[in-house]
Amino acid sequence: MPNPLNNPTPILLDMDPGVDDALAIILASRSPQIDVKAITVCGGNVGVEQCALNTIKTLDWGELKSKPPVAMGAWRPVRRSPFRAGGIHGPDGLGDVLDRYPNPSLTDIDPRPAVDLILHTLRELPPNSLTIVATAPLTNIALAISKDPETVRRAKQIIWMGGAFTTHGNISPVAEFNAFCDPDAAAEVLNFSVPMTVVGLDACLQCPLTRDELRSIRECGRAGAFVWDICQMYMDFYQKNEGFDGCFLHDPLAVSLAIWDDITADQKNYHVDVVTEPGVAWGQTIIDRRPRYPWHNPIYRHAYDTLKRMAPDTLASLEEVGVCEKPPHLSIVFSVDGKRLKKRFLKCF
Ligand code: BDR
Numbered sequence: 001m002p003n004p005l006n007n008p009t010p011i012l013l014d015m016d017p018g019v020d021d022a023l024a025i026i027l028a029s030r031s032p033q034i035d036v037k038a039i040t041v042c043g044g045n046v047g048v049e050q051c052a053l054n055t056i057k058t059l060d061w062g063e064l065k066s067k068p069p070v071a072m073g074a075w076r077p078v079r080r081s082p083f084r085a086g087g088i089h090g091p092d093g094l095g096d097v098l099d100r101y102p103n104p105s106l107t108d109i110d111p112r113p114a115v116d117l118i119l120h121t122l123r124e125l126p127p128n129s130l131t132i133v134a135t136a137p138l139t140n141i142a143l144a145i146s147k148d149p150e151t152v153r154r155a156k157q158i159i160w161m162g163g164a165f166t167t168h169g170n171i172s173p174v175a176e177f178n179a180f181c182d183p184d185a186a187a188e189v190l191n192f193s194v195p196m197t198v199v200g201l202d203a204c205l206q207c208p209l210t211r212d213e214l215r216s217i218r219e220c221g222r223a224g225a226f227v228w229d230i231c232q233m234y235m236d237f238y239q240k241n242e243g244f245d246g247c248f249l250h251d252p253l254a255v256s257l258a259i260w261d262d263i264t265a266d267q268k269n270y271h272v273d274v275v276t277e278p279g280v281a282w283g284q285t286i287i288d289r290r291p292r293y294p295w296h297n298p299i300y301r302h303a304y305d306t307l308k309r310m311a312p313d314t315l316a317s318l319e320e321v322g323v324c325e326k327p328p329h330l331s332i333v334f335s336v337d338g339k340r341l342k343k344r345f346l347k348c349f
């Protein structure tokens with residue numbers, strides 16, 4: 001079997017740092033099984049320029065040896081106005097600790113637009129080798145698909161942190177933040193023909209990290225102190241709003257799926273519909289979990305095929321309103337080993 005340490009997996013991170021995005025950068029960059037080829041950012045948790053600055057800041061204060069190119073992408077969703085999450089991640093997106101960690105200069109940012117860097121990275125590598133890990137609204141990826149779908153098809157896979165499938169939302173009753181920020185982009189990318197793994201809030205909520213657990217890295221050099229500091233405001237948010245003195249490792253979980261195959265405990269294939277119309281369901285990610293769902297049940301699958309032959313009108317009217325079963329081409333992660341992830345994350349320091 002090839003040794004992954006001699007042959008690290010090439011990945012591109014598309015993000016909106018964001019405290020947990022910063023933790024994801026550190027996990028990816030400190031994992032020898034992974035070779036981070038590029039980081040692209042879009043507006044999300046904070047504005048796109050701030051996300052780019054936060055990325056460079058994390059590469060520096062996180063004491064990361066390799067410095068991949070960092071490029072700026074979309075400042076707003078493909079069709080709508082932007083939403084931000086400064087109230088959760090801090091006004092600057094990294095816990096508002098600017099006095100200790102001042103902003104770097106924008107001159108360190110790659111001059112290419114994010115979409116061009118994504119396409120360039122895909123073209124530089126053999127087809128079917130680059131994994132894209134997206135931990136943000138999918139705006140940059142949707143724009144790359146619109147510009148050059150053939151090149152995006154060279155990706156080995158896309159792993160996305162986004163959506164909420166069996167649980168409530170975090171930005172609305174039903175929607176997860178990354179899906180909510182740009183549902184049009186999510187709908188487009190989730191329907192694109194590249195193998196895709198989606199890890200939503202269902203699995204992320206199984207990855208808590210308490211303030212006490214994080215304290216153990218506080219004295220671990222510059223990087224440990226930086227991570228401890230940027231997490232304080234983020235953890236205060238969970239404490240005030242959910243009574244939990246800690247945070248969740250949303251974005252590091254997405255990265256971990258590109259590194260280890262023993263984190264995922266349960267995953268299943270589904271089609272995902274994303275609600276793109278304004279209203280209370282805006283950004284909701286819907287899968288069909290009815291037990292009679294034919295794609296997961298060979299007996300009903302047969303009945304469905306029969307209905308299609310015998311009563312095509314009934315099926316046609318269901319199809320017309322878009323509630324008909326569709327082929328399940330996305331792998332959705334429902335359950336993970338959060339303890340294992342936490343242990344490995346803390347071991348990075
Ligand atoms: C996601 O939303 C953002 O605030 C986090 O960075 C994460 O990517 C969780 O819903």
Ligand code: CA
Binds near residue numbers: 017
């Ligand atoms: Ca994020």
